[in-house]
Amino acid sequence: MGWPYLGETLQLYSQDPNIFFSAKQKRYGEIFKTHILGYPCVMLTSPEATRFVLVSHAQLFKPSYPKSKEKMIGPHALFFHQGNYHSQLRKLVQSSLNLNSLHKLIPDMEAIAISALDSWAGREVINTFHEMKKLSFDVGILSVFGLLDESHRENLKENYCIVDKGYNSFPTNIPGTTYHRALLARKRLKQIMSEIIYEREEKKIMEKDLLGYFLNFKDEKGRVLSKDQISDNIIGVLFAAQDTTASVLTWILKYLHNDQKLLEAVTAEQKAIYEANEGGRRPLTWAQTRNMPLTYRVILESLRMASVISFTFREAVVDVEYNGYLIPKGWKVMPLFRNIHHNPEFFSDPLDFDPSRFEVAPKPNTFMPFGNGAHACPGNELAKLEILVLIHHLVTKFRWEVVGSQSGIEYGPFPVPQHGLPARFWKESNHHYRH
Known part of the structure; x- marks a missing residue:
């Protein structure tokens, strides 16, 4: 169990989690205990045990987050809850992200991707992870609020960034600290959201975005959601959408960059769609995004390799x-x-990046990039769509190179390539295949 109070927290956070966890697993087997972040923990590394906790006996285990994080996101956010409230809210989030709605988001998502790529091209070196965070935040805003006006968007962005910085900082109420600044910005976010809600109610706007679903919701007793419940859940969704998607995107760019043959194959797949759309003059269709088999396997393999969410509590x-x-x-x-x-038992040569392994479906409960059970990620389809759209526009119109040899990994707390993968992007002048 390591040291008193500290337990093994330092070992976990100061090295590659692969090493920490696999050393334990070798020594103690599939179930072992440790003490991290001030709590005694039982760690589970078998598909069966994971299923037991997250699916078949989920009622015996409640989601649990440190209080400081709950305060930052907001206590009403759905991932802190179990039971009826949780399932009602989760249904709302899912229905706002149903296939029909995603379908309609594609053109706006394309616009976000293209404008991001254009802004990277021709600049000196960018921090890929930071830029991907902006992109996934914009897609998050789009799925929650639809096309929000500029001033609200900038305002939300600015305050959200301050909250984001404070999320993993030491929780203290001393003015001037990152955490305290984040608490103040969190109050302002609630203010901005009240204004947006007020304007919608004034104009009687009935949108089919997430905010629309939240505002129209009535439970079986005819009760509506409070402003706090709505704003906590919106912040929750933005939080869940940003860093995770951004780090997966960053890894995908690294994996493609490391394997030129694979990049050429992905490019060929996307160019065929691009040509079918008259050199990109027509927007991507939903059917096209469903038919990118190689690119899709690259996403799955990136999710497996990077395992951005290493574990859940x-x-x-x-x-x-x-x-x-x-x-x-x-x-x-x-x-x-x-x-x-x-685990090599489920994925042979697990340290090799090999999308072809997903030509066959993985064994049940061995591949859970979005979790499992009632708390599995309701935004998984949105995330995958956003990634497909970005890759399509990236490989058909741009080239990029990674600057320096970025072999290390940083944890913030999600794993990202060292220095956020510094890279240079430029527009490909000729729209011909490179030989």
């Missing part, structure tokens, strides 16, 4: 027995997706 609500092990009430339980995704 649950807390046992009662004493639970699993496979002869006792998990005491109040202990944290962590299904380790990363270990499962990197």
Whole structure:
């Protein structure tokens, strides 16, 4: 269990999590305990145990987050809840991201991708991860508010960035600290959202975006959602959408850059669609985004390799027995997706980047980039669509090179390539194939 109080927190956060977790697994097997972030934890690395906790016996385990994080996002956000409230809100988020709505988002998503790419081209070196964060934030805003006017958008962005910086900082109420500044910015975000809601109600606008779904919701007793519930959940969605998608995008650019043959194959697949759309004069269609098999496998393999969400936190609500092990009430339980995704039993040569492995469906409960069960990510289709759209425009019209040899990994807390993958982008002048 490591040191008193500190436990093994420092070991976990100061090295590659692969090494920390796999060393433990080798030594102790598929289920072991540790002590991190002030809590005793049980770690699970088998597909069966993960399914037990997240799906079949999910009622015995509640989602659990540090209080400081709950405060930053907002206590009403759906991932902090279980039961009826959680399932109602989750349904709202899912219905606002149903296939029909995603379908309609494509043209605006394309506009966001193209304008981002244009802004990178011809600039000196950019921090890919930071730029991807801006992109996924814009897509998040689009899916929550539709086409929001400029001043609200800038205002949200500015304050959201301050909150984002404070999210992983030491929680303290001393004025001037990153955390305290973040709390103030969080209050302003709520203000801005109240204004947006007020304007919508004034104009009686009935949009089919997430905010529209939240505003129209009535439960079986005819109750509506409070302003706090709405704004906490919107912040929650923006949070969930930003860093995760941005780090996956950054990894994809790195993996493609490292494998020129693969990049050429992906480019050929996308160029065929591009030509069919008269050299990009017509927008991408939903059917086209469903028919990018190689690009899609590259996304799946990137999700497996990078395992951006290494694990999730649950807390046992009662004493639970699993496979002869006792998990005491109040202990944290962590299904380790990363270990499962990197286990040679399920994925041969797990350290090789090989999209062709997804030509066959992975064994059940061995591939969970979006989690599993009632708390699985409701935005997974949105994320994949956003990635497909960006890759399409990137490989058909731009070229990029990574600056320096970026072999290290940073954790912030999600794994990203060292220095956020510095890169240079430029527009490809001739629209011919490169030989």
